[in-house]
Amino acid sequence: MSTPLLVVAEGAIPARAQMGASLGFHIIFACFGIAFPAVVLIAHWIGIRRGNQVALVLAQRWSKVAAVIFAVGAVSGTVLSYELGLLWPGLMGRYGAAFGIPFAIEGIWFFVEAIFTAIYLYGWRRLSPWVHWWSGMPMVVAGILGAFAVVAANSWMNQPSGFTLQDGRIASVDPWSVIFNRATPYETPHMVLAAYMVVGFVVAGVYAVGLLRGRRDRYHRLGFLIPFGVGAVAAPIQVIIGDILARAVADQQPIKFAAMELVDNTQRGATEWLGGIYWNGEVYFGIGIPYLDSILVGFSPNTEVIGWNSVAPEFRPPLANLIHLSFNGMIAIGMGLMVLGAWQAWVWKFRREVLSTRWFLIPAALAGFASIAAMELGWIVTEVGRQPWIVYGLLPTEDAVTTAGGVPVTLAATVVIYGVLTATSIAVPWLMGRRWRAPGAAGEDTVQTPYGPRPGRVGETPA
Amino acid sequence: MNPSGATSAVAVLLFVTIAGYALFAGADFGGGIWDLLAGGAKRGAAAREAIDASVTPVWEGNHVWLIFGLVVFWTGFPSAFSAVMIALFVPLALSLLGIVLRGVGFAFRHEAERLSTKRLYGALFAAASVMTPFFFGVVVGAVATGAVPANPGGNVLSAWTSPTAVVTGLLFVATCAYIGGVFLVADSERRGEPDMVRYFRRRSLAAGLVAGVLAAIDLVLLRESAPYLWPRLLGPALPAVVVSVVGGIAALVLMRSNRRHLLRGAAALAVAGVVAGWGVAQYPWVLPGAVTLAQGSAPEAAQWALFVALGLAVLFVLPAFVWLYWLHQHGMLHESEPPPAPALAAENRAAATNRAAAATRPALGPHPILETAVIALVVTGIGRDLVRQLFQRRNRQG
Numbered sequence: 114m115s116t117p118l119l120v121v122a123e124g125a126i127p128a129r130a131q132m133g134a135s136l137g138f139h140i141i142f143a144c145f146g147i148a149f150p151a152v153v154l155i156a157h158w159i160g161i162r163r164g165n166q167v168a169l170v171l172a173q174r175w176s177k178v179a180a181v182i183f184a185v186g187a188v189s190g191t192v193l194s195y196e197l198g199l200l201w202p203g204l205m206g207r208y209g210a211a212f213g214i215p216f217a218i219e220g221i222w223f224f225v226e227a228i229f230t231a232i233y234l235y236g237w238r239r240l241s242p243w244v245h246w247w248s249g250m251p252m253v254v255a256g257i258l259g260a261f262a263v264v265a266a267n268s269w270m271n272q273p274s275g276f277t278l279q280d281g282r283i284a285s286v287d288p289w290s291v292i293f294n295r296a297t298p299y300e301t302p303h304m305v306l307a308a309y310m311v312v313g314f315v316v317a318g319v320y321a322v323g324l325l326r327g328r329r330d331r332y333h334r335l336g337f338l339i340p341f342g343v344g345a346v347a348a349p350i351q352v353i354i355g356d357i358l359a360r361a362v363a364d365q366q367p368i369k370f371a372a373m374e375l376v377d378n379t380q381r382g383a384t385e386w387l388g389g390i391y392w393n394g395e396v397y398f399g400i401g402i403p404y405l406d407s408i409l410v411g412f413s414p415n416t417e418v419i420g421w422n423s424v425a426p427e428f429r430p431p432l433a434n435l436i437h438l439s440f441n442g443m444i445a446i447g448m449g450l451m452v453l454g455a456w457q458a459w460v461w462k463f464r465r466e467v468l469s470t471r472w473f474l475i476p477a478a479l480a481g482f483a484s485i486a487a488m489e490l491g492w493i494v495t496e497v498g499r500q501p502w503i504v505y506g507l508l509p510t511e512d513a514v515t516t517a518g519g520v521p522v523t524l525a526a527t528v529v530i531y532g533v534l535t536a537t538s539i540a541v542p543w544l545m546g547r548r549w550r551a552p553g554a555a556g557e558d559t560v561q562t563p564y565g566p567r568p569g570r571v572g573e574t575p576a
Numbered sequence: 577m578n579p580s581g582a583t584s585a586v587a588v589l590l591f592v593t594i595a596g597y598a599l600f601a602g603a604d605f606g607g608g609i610w611d612l613l614a615g616g617a618k619r620g621a622a623a624r625e626a627i628d629a630s631v632t633p634v635w636e637g638n639h640v641w642l643i644f645g646l647v648v649f650w651t652g653f654p655s656a657f658s659a660v661m662i663a664l665f666v667p668l669a670l671s672l673l674g675i676v677l678r679g680v681g682f683a684f685r686h687e688a689e690r691l692s693t694k695r696l697y698g699a700l701f702a703a704a705s706v707m708t709p710f711f712f713g714v715v716v717g718a719v720a721t722g723a724v725p726a727n728p729g730g731n732v733l734s735a736w737t738s739p740t741a742v743v744t745g746l747l748f749v750a751t752c753a754y755i756g757g758v759f760l761v762a763d764s765e766r767r768g769e770p771d772m773v774r775y776f777r778r779r780s781l782a783a784g785l786v787a788g789v790l791a792a793i794d795l796v797l798l799r800e801s802a803p804y805l806w807p808r809l810l811g812p813a814l815p816a817v818v819v820s821v822v823g824g825i826a827a828l829v830l831m832r833s834n835r836r837h838l839l840r841g842a843a844a845l846a847v848a849g850v851v852a853g854w855g856v857a858q859y860p861w862v863l864p865g866a867v868t869l870a871q872g873s874a875p876e877a878a879q880w881a882l883f884v885a886l887g888l889a890v891l892f893v894l895p896a897f898v899w900l901y902w903l904h905q906h907g908m909l910h911e912s913e914p915p916p917a918p919a920l921a922a923e924n925r926a927a928a929t930n931r932a933a934a935a936t937r938p939a940l941g942p943h944p945i946l947e948t949a950v951i952a953l954v955v956t957g958i959g960r961d962l963v964r965q966l967f968q969r970r971n972r973q974g
């Protein structure tokens with residue numbers, strides 16, 4: 114295929130790189146906005162219910178880390194709102210009336226989340242325990258609903274519906290079927306679960322490192338178990354949803370699916386490639402399992418799988434190998450994490466202990482990175498696989514990109530700023546952790562956060 | 577062609593959002609400007625502390641107005657949104673840069689104390705507080721003068737480098753400083769800090785004067801550069817302009833009294849009046865001379881979706897906000913000290929000396945979460961089979 118090169122060389126590249134970088138950054142923080150409140154509340158619940166001091170300390174410390182992460186999520190999300198206009202005026206100008214609706218709903222839920230975050234974060238001292246616990250609950254609900262709304266916007270790009278066109282302009286809109294388009298029922302749960310996996314395994318990973326270093330106290334064991342449990346529950350469900358999602362993609366976006374599975378010509382009995390690189394009609398370095406692709410798509414070796422050669426070269430996604438390998442990577446990680454979770458669950462069922470072997474703890478410490486990687490890979494599959502369309506089948510990406518100059522400059526700025534931001538958002542919780550571990554530091558948790566009112570007048574020095 | 581009722585309502589919603597952002601976030605930007613001008617680390621310490629205490633709790637909530645405004649703009653008037661975004665790419669990108677730097681400065685400033693980069697973050701925050709309102713002003717100036725065409729082919733540099741646009745930018749900065757100063761006077765009074773009251777009183781007075789002069793210059797410039805806006809400013813929009821001027825002067829007078837609620841109200845009128853005046857003067861254009869409200873509006877169903885979102889906001893966000901403020905006013909929200917962690921160090925030592933200790937059971941009862949995990953595994957296994965069955969049947973039928 115010589116087409117990928119052509120498409121890549123076209124004008125939208127800087128804008129696409131910038132959009133991808135900003136989204137790939139935001140989504141990590143968004144995951145914490147979606148799933149972290151639930152993890153915190155589980156620890157909090159154990160703390161109150163069982164009078165478990167360790168769980169309470171965990172909940173409180175996590176809530177402070179959450180506040181810093183949420184602020185970065187809000188800033189990077191604002192960047193995205195701008196970029197939709199700055200980089201893709203052709204998309205917003207033509208389809209803003211439809212595409213914008215889910216974002217209007219999204220805003221409401223994030224507002225709710227921000228308010229209750231403030232209440233929860235500063236309610237530790239004076240609210241009665243259960244009122245306080247319940248004040249955290251809206252964060253969980255709003256996080257899920259907010260994610261639902263944004264991902265519905267993305268599903269709409271994959272399966273646009275709910276509007277009629279007249280002279281290339283939207284003439285009427287059906288907001289309901291914009292939000293509940295054909296891809297929404299699959300994409301949204303998959304993303305929400307991804308968020309729970311990311312948060313669960315990342316937080317657990319922090320404590321896994323502690324356990325590896327020989328800090329085997331209750332604090333570390335519990336700090337590991339709670340988030341790991343969340344991730345371990347989400348993992349198998351995620352694999353099942355992913356399986357259903359793949360079939361939906363095969364049905365709704367067959368050319369994307371062809372790239373995911375390296376199917377060039379439409380065929381029955383298609384081979385499933387594990388790994389592998391497509392070059393001039395051949396797949397190299399891959400393990401091919403005959404018929405499996407057809408079986409996965411239609412439960413029969415006879416199922417027909419559509420290949421990309423069924424459409425003209427300019428309608429095929431670029432970089433089929435990237436899409437295919439990303440897809441494989443996501444699945445491999447998903448399976449691996451499921452096994453890891455099941456292993457600990459098994460041991461817990463019979464022995465009630467946290468596994469202490471290095472064979473478990475080292476992968477567990479890395480599970481957070483793995484789940485983030487799986488999530489990013491999944492988005493690459495979705496977004497690059499949709500190319501050359503920005504709105505599937507309707508609007509080519511090139512027609513949507515801004516005609517204003519200067520995108521390379523903003524791209525460079527984006528990369529630099531996000532690099533620094535990433536470093537800082539890792540460094541700050543890390544430093545918090547160090548402070549918490551310092552001897553005699555139990556009373557010194559005066560993390561100041563950008564959310565919520567400060568306690569009246571305090572004598573602390575300002576920054 | 578006059579816009580329909582729903583279209584006008586969306587336009588009003590958009591301008592209310594702009595006014596909300598100008599007022600609340602404007603005050604936060606003003607705080608940042610005074611932070612920048614507060615002088616050396618020692619001399620400015622008290623002022624910076626007051627600013628920090630006033631702005632920290634609210635900046636992020638106030639920031640949501642902007643996000644909501646963008647959403648209303650692109651959903652309500654997509655084609656005009658797209659034209660503005662193309663023609664004014666540069667000032668918009670710069671305002672965004674300011675927003676990011678400010679947010680970052682804010683988020684990490686307190687933590688930075690320990691990173692000993694606190695100064696850098698403080699400077700980021702303060703400088704960005706000047707940059708953002710300036711470029712927003714430039715954008716508004718460009719739109720109001722009718723310099724944004726309906727179908728720009730790329731950046732329109734002349735649109736936002738005109739004297740009117742630049743003066744409008746400066747006017748925005750001065751206005752933010754003014755409104756921020758006034759709010760800080762009120763806040764300092766509430767906290768009972770006469771020194772700070774005096775400090776900010778002097779400064780907002782100065783900022784008010786500068787803003788007044790800039791507004792006058794801007795008006796003179798608009799006469800030449802905004803052939804559509806100018807007559808309407810002195811026509812239908814005149815009441816709003818008068819309200820704004822009266823409010824601004826009233827606030828300066830009220831500053832000597834102890835009526836901080838009135839004071840805030842008067843300053844708010846000054847800002848809201850300007851925004852309302854701008855809106856009325858532009859009617860019925862979104863982009864004067866290029867796109868009218870009626871031409872640019874989204875289909876009615878999309879507008880209704882916006883109202884539904886607004887309804888949801890009233891239903892969910894408002895009560896939550898009331899509760900937050902109630903809790904705050906009743907002193908229920910505090911920075912917390914954590915409950916002392918149980919003696920863990922000893923446990924760690926035991927673990928280190930005795931490897932068996934690692935394998936002892938944690939002192940917890942049966943753990944519901946992991947039991948759920950196991951059950952979930954089994955259930956999802958069964959569920960998967962079920963799903964397969966379902967799909968298979970459908971497959972055979974189809």
Ligand code: HDD
Nearest residue numbers: 300304307310352355356358359444447487488491492495
């Ligand atoms: C922790 C993260 C994670 C894990 C373990 C998995 N996924 Fe995934 N996947 C995502 C995170 C993700 C994602 C980042 O959240 C995506 C991008 C868009 C979306 O809705 O979810 C996604 C997209 C995505 C798509 C593309 C949808 C589209 O193009 O519209 C498919 C077909 C799958 N996934 C399938 C799977 C399968 C079969 C998995 C089995 C192991 C799997 N995913 C595990």
Ligand code: HEM
Nearest residue numbers: 129132133136137140263264267489492496497502503510
């Ligand atoms: C609801 C959420 C999302 C929306 C509305 C969205 C929207 C967009 C848009 C408008 C573009 C540019 C046009 C295009 O290249 O097709 C894009 C591209 C891209 N997005 Fe998304 N996106 C979303 C989520 C994500 C996430 C979370 C990631 C995370 C990694 C991501 C990764 C990318 C990448 C890598 C590209 C560039 C694709 C290419 O150049 O081939 N997207 N997205």
Ligand code: HEM
Nearest residue numbers: 143146147182183186187190191193194223260263640643
């Ligand atoms: C799959 C994609 C996305 C998901 C799951 C997602 C989810 C979230 C979540 C959970 C938050 C709350 C952050 C926090 O409190 O930590 C957030 C913030 C935000 N997101 Fe995203 N987001 C996605 C993509 C986008 C896109 C494409 C945009 C651009 C329009 C966007 C705009 C925003 C904005 C403006 C905020 C800040 C809201 C506020 O704090 O008031 N997001 N996002």
